[in-house]
Amino acid sequence: MNKLKFSPFYLLSLLPINVLYIFSDILYVFIFKVFQYRRDIVMDNLIKSFPEKKYREIREIEKRFYHHFCDIMFESIKTLTMNKREIEKRFKIKNPELIQELYHQNKNIVLYSAHLGNWEWCTFLPLFLDHQVTAFYQPLSNKYFDELMKLIRSRLGVLCIPSQNGYKTLLKLKAEKKLTFNLIIGDQSPSHKSSRYWTHFLHRETAFLMGADVISNKNNCAVIYPQCIKVKRGVYETQFILLDESPRESQKHSVIEKYSKALEENINQQPYLWLWSHNRWKLSA
Incomplete structure (x- = not known):
């Protein structure tokens, strides 16, 4: 049923990735030069x-x-039909032994990630890890695309959890004695109603969401940052950085401080990999 419902995307994903990059180059002309999508915000x-x-x-x-940005769109579509062999050629983890060691220590993990590299390809992680991989997400207003994104993200075993049910679901999995590896993207701008933490980031005072900090402290999860570099087009390499093994024993909000520094360092390595079209600084201190 899903293949029929999303057949245009399935058919597109069957094309070789180098053909999809030709489409990406064409889309770039329209987004960057013709429509000038969010160029004022990016600049x-x-x-x-x-x-x-x-x-x-x-x-x-x-x-x-x-x-x-255009490449990510087509790489995400390609996710629908990529096999393990192709995934392993394009999504490389330099130190999986860190996660294995934490698994053997019976530790749940928060992957405190960002909109950097190809964050959608984190859906490949169940192929490399023994933990149950979960991902918090905000449902899209368009039901068709919301279902498509859930299908892409869950195809290889990621448990997709609406953000409002996140902590409750993690407690349920913990009660079932399932070790979890929780994907939380932490670089969105908080809403006016959200709790926030301010720190110096990329030369400005910046508000950070507190969800990953709260969850890792309450559950005493190890916190990992996925430092990503783009080796070449369609090939990403990730080094897991241990930010905090026992957040409950650390200073308050130190996880956010460590995350912001790791993210800033990663951005400075290859600045074009971050999602600059997001209005990150719409809140002021």
Whole structure:
């Protein structure tokens, strides 16, 4: 039924990835040059985040970001039909032994991730880990695309949990004695009603959501940051960085501080990999 309902995307995903990149190059022309999608936000974010860079350097990051942004769209569609052999060629983990060691210590894990690299390919993690992989998500208003994204993310075993049910579901899994590896993206801008924590990030005071910090403290989960680099088009390499093994014993909000520093360092490695089109600084301190 799903294959019929989402047949245009299934058919597209069957094409070789190099063909999909041709479509990505065409889409880049429309998004960047014709429609100029959020270029004002992207340029403002880049200029303020890299005051030391010359304008031509900022422009180069901007162009590379839009190319990468278009690639992610087609790489995500390709997820629908990629087999394990192709996944292992394109999604590489440098130190899986860190996660194995925590598993043998009977530790639940929070992967405190970001919109960097191809975050959608974190759905491949069940192929590499013994933990039950879960992911919090905000349901999309468009029901068709909401179902499509859930299908893409859950195809290989990720348990997708609506954010409002997140903590309750984790407690249920804990009661069932299932070790969990919880994917939480922490670089969104908090809403005006959300609890937030302020810290210095990319030359500005920046508000961070507190969900990952609260959950890791309550459950005393080990907290990992996935440091990602893009080796070449369609090939990503991740190094797991242990931010805190026992957050309950650490200073309050130290997890967010460590996360923000790890994310900033990762962004500085390859700036075009971050989602600059997001209005990250719409809140002011």
